[in-house]
Amino acid sequence: MLTLEWESEGLQTVGIVVIICASLKLLHLLGLIDFSEDSVEDELEMATVRHRPEALELLEAQSKFTKKELQILYRGFKNECPSGVVNEDTFKEIYSQFFPQGDSTTYAHFLFNAFDTDHNGAVSFEDFIRGLSILLRGTVQEKLNWAFNLYDINKDGYITKEEMLDIMKAIYDMMGKCTYPVLKEDAPRQHVETFFQKMDKNKDGVVTIDEFIESCQKDENIMRSMQLFENVI
Amino acid sequence: MAAGVAAWLPFARAAAIGWMPVANCPMPLAPTDKNKRQDELIVLNVSGRRFETWRTTLERYPDTLLGSTEKEFFFNEDTKEYFFDRDPEVFRCVLNFYRTGKLHYPRYECISAYDDELAFYGILPEIIGDCCYEEYKDRKRENAERLQDDLDSENNQESMPSLSFRQTMWRAFENPHTSTMALVFYYVTGFFIAVSVITNVVETVPCGTVPGSKELPCGERYSVAFFCLDTACVMIFTVEYLLRLFAAPSRYRFIRSVMSIIDVVAIMPYYIGLVMTNNEDVSGAFVTLRVFRVFRIFKFSRHSQGLRILGYTLKSCASELGFLLFSLTMAIIIFATVMFYAEKGSSASKFTSIPASFWYTIVTMTTLGYGDMVPKTIAGKIFGSICSLSGVLVIALPVPVIVSNFSRIYHQNQRADKRRAQKKARLARIRVAKTGSSNAYLHSKRNGLLNEALELMGTPEEAHVGKTTSLIESQHHHLLHCLEKTTNHEFIDEQMYEQNCLESSMQNYPSTRSPSLSSHQGLTTTCCSRRSKKTTHLPNSNLPATRLRSMQELSTIHIQGSEQPSLTTSRSSLNLKADDGLRPNCKTSQITTAIISIPTPPALTPEGESRPPPASPGPNTNIPAIASNVVKVSAL
Numbered sequence: 047m048l049t050l051e052w053e054s055e056g057l058q059t060v061g062i063v064v065i066i067c068a069s070l071k072l073l074h075l076l077g078l079i080d081f082s083e084d085s086v087e088d089e090l091e092m093a094t095v096r097h098r099p100e101a102l103e104l105l106e107a108q109s110k111f112t113k114k115e116l117q118i119l120y121r122g123f124k125n126e127c128p129s130g131v132v133n134e135d136t137f138k139e140i141y142s143q144f145f146p147q148g149d150s151t152t153y154a155h156f157l158f159n160a161f162d163t164d165h166n167g168a169v170s171f172e173d174f175i176r177g178l179s180i181l182l183r184g185t186v187q188e189k190l191n192w193a194f195n196l197y198d199i200n201k202d203g204y205i206t207k208e209e210m211l212d213i214m215k216a217i218y219d220m221m222g223k224c225t226y227p228v229l230k231e232d233a234p235r236q237h238v239e240t241f242f243q244k245m246d247k248n249k250d251g252v253v254t255i256d257e258f259i260e261s262c263q264k265d266e267n268i269m270r271s272m273q274l275f276e277n278v279i
Numbered sequence: 280m281a282a283g284v285a286a287w288l289p290f291a292r293a294a295a296i297g298w299m300p301v302a303n304c305p306m307p308l309a310p311t312d313k314n315k316r317q318d319e320l321i322v323l324n325v326s327g328r329r330f331e332t333w334r335t336t337l338e339r340y341p342d343t344l345l346g347s348t349e350k351e352f353f354f355n356e357d358t359k360e361y362f363f364d365r366d367p368e369v370f371r372c373v374l375n376f377y378r379t380g381k382l383h384y385p386r387y388e389c390i391s392a393y394d395d396e397l398a399f400y401g402i403l404p405e406i407i408g409d410c411c412y413e414e415y416k417d418r419k420r421e422n423a424e425r426l427q428d429d430l431d432s433e434n435n436q437e438s439m440p441s442l443s444f445r446q447t448m449w450r451a452f453e454n455p456h457t458s459t460m461a462l463v464f465y466y467v468t469g470f471f472i473a474v475s476v477i478t479n480v481v482e483t484v485p486c487g488t489v490p491g492s493k494e495l496p497c498g499e500r501y502s503v504a505f506f507c508l509d510t511a512c513v514m515i516f517t518v519e520y521l522l523r524l525f526a527a528p529s530r531y532r533f534i535r536s537v538m539s540i541i542d543v544v545a546i547m548p549y550y551i552g553l554v555m556t557n558n559e560d561v562s563g564a565f566v567t568l569r570v571f572r573v574f575r576i577f578k579f580s581r582h583s584q585g586l587r588i589l590g591y592t593l594k595s596c597a598s599e600l601g602f603l604l605f606s607l608t609m610a611i612i613i614f615a616t617v618m619f620y621a622e623k624g625s626s627a628s629k630f631t632s633i634p635a636s637f638w639y640t641i642v643t644m645t646t647l648g649y650g651d652m653v654p655k656t657i658a659g660k661i662f663g664s665i666c667s668l669s670g671v672l673v674i675a676l677p678v679p680v681i682v683s684n685f686s687r688i689y690h691q692n693q694r695a696d697k698r699r700a701q702k703k704a705r706l707a708r709i710r711v712a713k714t715g716s717s718n719a720y721l722h723s724k725r726n727g728l729l730n731e732a733l734e735l736m737g738t739p740e741e742a743h744v745g746k747t748t749s750l751i752e753s754q755h756h757h758l759l760h761c762l763e764k765t766t767n768h769e770f771i772d773e774q775m776y777e778q779n780c781l782e783s784s785m786q787n788y789p790s791t792r793s794p795s796l797s798s799h800q801g802l803t804t805t806c807c808s809r810r811s812k813k814t815t816h817l818p819n820s821n822l823p824a825t826r827l828r829s830m831q832e833l834s835t836i837h838i839q840g841s842e843q844p845s846l847t848t849s850r851s852s853l854n855l856k857a858d859d860g861l862r863p864n865c866k867t868s869q870i871t872t873a874i875i876s877i878p879t880p881p882a883l884t885p886e887g888e889s890r891p892p893p894a895s896p897g898p899n900t901n902i903p904a905i906a907s908n909v910v911k912v913s914a915l
Contacts, residue, residue, distance in 0.1 A: 054624070058658045065617070118318060118335075119289075125379075126287060144291045144758065146713040147770055157294050174290070181293035189296055196297045217298060218766055224776035225768040228783065237766070241301060262300050271299045271306040274761075275292050 097130035099171035109175045110183035116175070123171055131168035134158050148222030156216060160196040182275060189272050190259050204252040210238045288754055295761050302765040310753040322360035323374070328367040329360070336377050341752065343401040345377065369396040376402065384411035390418040405708050416701060448526035465582070468519055472578050475512040478505055479572050513549040516542065516575075538581060545575040603678075607644070610673050614640045614666045621658040628655065644670025718772055 099105065099120070106113055127136060134155065141154040161169045161177045180188045195201070199209045214234040221229060245253045245261045262268045299306070321337070323330045323345075340346040355362045363370070369388060373396065376382040384393065384407050393415075397404050407415050442450070451461035482498030482505055498505050520542045527533035548568040580586040593600070615636035622630040629652040630636045639652040643666050654663045763769050771779070 055657065058621075058656070062658055062661055114318075121333075122287065140287050141291065144288070144755065145762070146717045157297065160297070178290060178293050181296050182289075190300070193297055193300050197300075214301065217301065217762070218768075220762060221766055221768055221770065224771050224773055226771045226775065226779060227768065228776075228779060229768055233766075233768075237301070237303075240303065245300075258300070267302070267305045268300055271302070272296065274299075274306055274309050275296065 097168075097170050099130065105172065105175055108172075109179035111175065111179060119175065119178070120171060123174060131170050132174070133168050137169065145220045145222075147224060148220040150216075150220045152212075152216035152219055156196060156199065156213060159199070160192070186263075186269065186272050187259065190262050191255070194255050194258050204254055205258070206252050207238060207242060210241060210253075211235060214238050214241075288751060288758075292754060292758050295758055298761060298765040302761075304764045304767065306764050307757060307760045310750070310757050323370075324355075324358070324360045324362045325365055325367045325370045326363070328370075330370065330374055332374065332377070338751065339377060339380075340402075345373075345400060347401075349401075365399060366392065366396060369393060373397075373400050373402065376406075381408040382406050382411075383408060384415040386414060390415070390422050394419075405705065412701070412705075413697070416697070445526050446528075448522065449528060452523055452526060464519075468515065469579070469582050471512050471515045472575055472582075474508065475516075475572070475575050478508050478512070479575075509549060512575075513546050516546050516578075520546070538578075541574055541577045541580075544571050545578060548572055606673060610644065610669065611637055611640045614644070614662065614669075617662050618654060618659060618666070621662050622654055622656055625655045625659070630654075630659075640666060643667045645674060646670060714772070717770065721770060721772060 100108075102113060102116060105111075105116055109116070111119070123132075124130070126132075126140060132140075137158045138151045138154040141157065142150045144150070158169065159165075161173050163173055163176065177192070180192050184192070194205070197205045197210060197213050199212060211234060214237050218229065218234050218237075223229070242251075242253065244265070245258055247257050247261065318333055318335050320331050321334050323332070337345045337350075344350055350361055353361045353363055368385070369392070372383055372385060382402065382404075394404065404415065451458055451464070455461045455465035483496050485494045486497035486500045487494070520539070523539070523542075524530060524533060533539055548571050551568055580590065615633050618639060619630050619633045619636045622628045622636075630639065635652075641647075642649050642652075643663060646667065648667075654660050759770065
């Protein structure tokens with residue numbers, strides 16, 4: 047009799063222990079209590095890329111700017127991008143501030159690719175200076191070269207109609223909606239046609255660098271407007 | 280334009296070379312930097328504390344005091360510095376704004392002092408950065424409320440503008456302290472609510488015995504008296520409800536509001552009781568209805584602000600309360616089940632079923648411990664103790680959390696709503712600023728070209744027509760102008776655009792032989808023939824005079840027939856004076872093109888230049904022969 051009682055009590059005790067462990071496990075599963083010390087902290091934000099440009103003398107030698115001009119340029123650059131590089135989003139944002147009426151993101155994208163010569167997704171101060179040096183202090187040949195590089199989206203040495211159409215659409219996008227006269231759907235395409243008529247000498251549907259430079263050098267307007275921004279800095 | 284962006288303007292202009300090969304038209308000339316100063320350090324002495332910065336830093340914001348020529352008023356010749364007799368602490372924030380483009384609001388600063396300083400330096404408080412904007416607005420609102428309170432207490436004796444009877448009644452209901460009648464009404468209703476509640480309570484108190492029967496509650500002993508009291512209260516409540524309904528500005532919304540529902544629920548039982556006779560079968564339901572009379576106590580919430588706030592906070596923390604309830608229910612079910620099975624073995628156990636154990640669990644977990652049900656087995660006792668311990672945790676812990684959640688969520692909701700409201704306003708302001716900048720461009724376009732033309736012509740005395748734009752602005756406008764030339768389209772503002780859409784949609788106009796009808800096609804091909812093209816039709820000359828912003832006024836140029844090639848303009852006389860002088864100069868043909876094709880700025884007239892109407896044949900030689908009927912030209 048006693049054994050029976052003890053048996054039942056013993057079974058009960060075992061049952062109690064089992065249930066307690068199960069409930070503890072349940073609470074652990076619910077995350078209310080922690081057994082191990084494996085607290086995983088949130089990963090720190092990816093460290094921002096930092097970049098320091100080359101020495102001033104080196105940049106002066108590489109580009110056609112004077113030291114003072116480089117100083118002024120760098121101050122502006124660093125103010126806007128303290129980390130030392132511009133990524134595409136910042137670039138688009140900066141560029142869109144100049145064109146409040148339209149959407150300049152597409153053109154900014156092409157421009158970014160033109161400036162980012164080493165294609166690492168960020169424009170550092172050296173890239174910036176290299177580009178500006180060509181645009182502001184370069185020879186007409188260099189400038190035309192740069193423009194060709196801008197238009198040639200896939201950098202294969204040929205400007206196709208599709209590439210030109212993309213560029214043209216991006217430029218027209220910057221105008222926005224409220225223009226006079228009203229912007230037609232095919233205005234970019236027409237413009238591309240005009241462009242190709244002028245530039246594509248052998249009518250093979252693509253414009254090579256030589257055709258481009260040759261046609262531009264023949265056009266008075268273009269030659270004159272290339273000199274327009276000489277005194278920007 | 281934003282701060283650092285001004286530093287990127289050279290880059291944007293340089294990148295404009297990418298448009299050059301694509302453009303078909305010649306580009307406008309770049310603005311020259313007349314007095315090209317080297318970037319120099321300037322010293323700002325603010326009450327003795329010296330700040331130094333580059334000149335170009337300050338010139339980023341040309342419409343503020345420090346960025347414009349206004350600071351020259353503060354230039355001290357002897358010490359060669361700019362002296363400001365103002366607070367240097369706030370000036371630190373202001374100068375940081377120029378440096379970083381973000382304006383911060385220091386928390387320790389008094390709001391009105393800060394506002395004064397910003398107003399002095401010509402900076403709009405709206406550009407305070409997101410990090411500090413909320414704090415600023417909060418403090419500002421507090422300040423405004425304080426001022427408003429002061430003002431109100433001053434103006435209490437002033438007479439209000441006459442409202443309609445209905446509006447006065449509504450105001451009296453909502454704010455009892457506005458007039459004595461309202462106050463009387465407020466107290467009377469409060470009194471009757473109290474009377475009604477007390478009668479409901481006293482009705483049930485046993486009142487002493489009528490000899491020969493058992494103890495009666497007062498309600499049955501003095502039933503007539505109680506009935507009269509009840510009737511009186513209900514009548515007052517009904518009258519009040521109807522009056523409110525009459526006075527409410529929006530009856531539908533009033534009917535749906537909580538207070539009116541409470542009112543209805545409070546008085547309905549009485550009327551239902553009147554309607555229903557004393558049938559025995561429905562009197563049970565009737566008795567239940569009487570319970571609703573206790574809702575009259577909620578009518579007090581009109582009289583008590585605290586009650587309303589409590590109700591609101593409960594409503595807003597409903598999710599937290601729901602969670603508490605849910606976790607309690609979970610715990611109750613678990614423990615009840617466990618206790619039931621633990622006590623199943625013992626004889627004469629009170630834990631007959633799991634629902635029966637619910638009562639034990641609730642009583643134990645809330646630490647009430649009535650003692651009507653106690654476990655007898657060891658297992659039962661162990662689980663009972665675990666139950667009571669966890670009851671303390673489950674109930675006691677969330678309650679402070681909920682209480683703090685109350686205030687947190689409450690404030691958060693407020694802040695989120697505030698932020699949302701502010702965001703809309705801020706976006707609107709930003710949009711206005713953006714259109715402002717594009718309008719500034721359109722405006723300056725006309726002014727700027729005018730300036731250039733006049734400079735080339737060499738009449739320096741007229742060269743400063745209109746406000747002189749800063750160099751950065753003129754460079755920016757030049758950039759936008761180059762874009763226009765590249766694409767052969769012009770920037771116009773929204774209203775003009777819509778008007779044009781309207782015009783083009785009613786294009787079926789008997790065309791006079793103006794060469795401009797080919798405008799839409801022609802413009803894209805030959806922009807340079809635009810000199811003749813600006814003769815578009817006006818469908819009617821009764822253009823909406825309502826669009827009277829300075830930019831939108833259409834000037835009309837009457838071009839009479841070629842026999843009298845006199846170009847009388849209402850506003851463009853300054854242009855024509857330029858034309859006269861420019862005719863022999865072959866370079867100017869380009870300029871003339873520009874001038875005529877660009878709309879004449881109506882804003883020039885307020886600038887106060889008097890215009891002698893010239894009668895010059897001018898460049899009409901370029902304009903092909905037009906029919907002799909007068910064609911109104913919208914110089915858009």
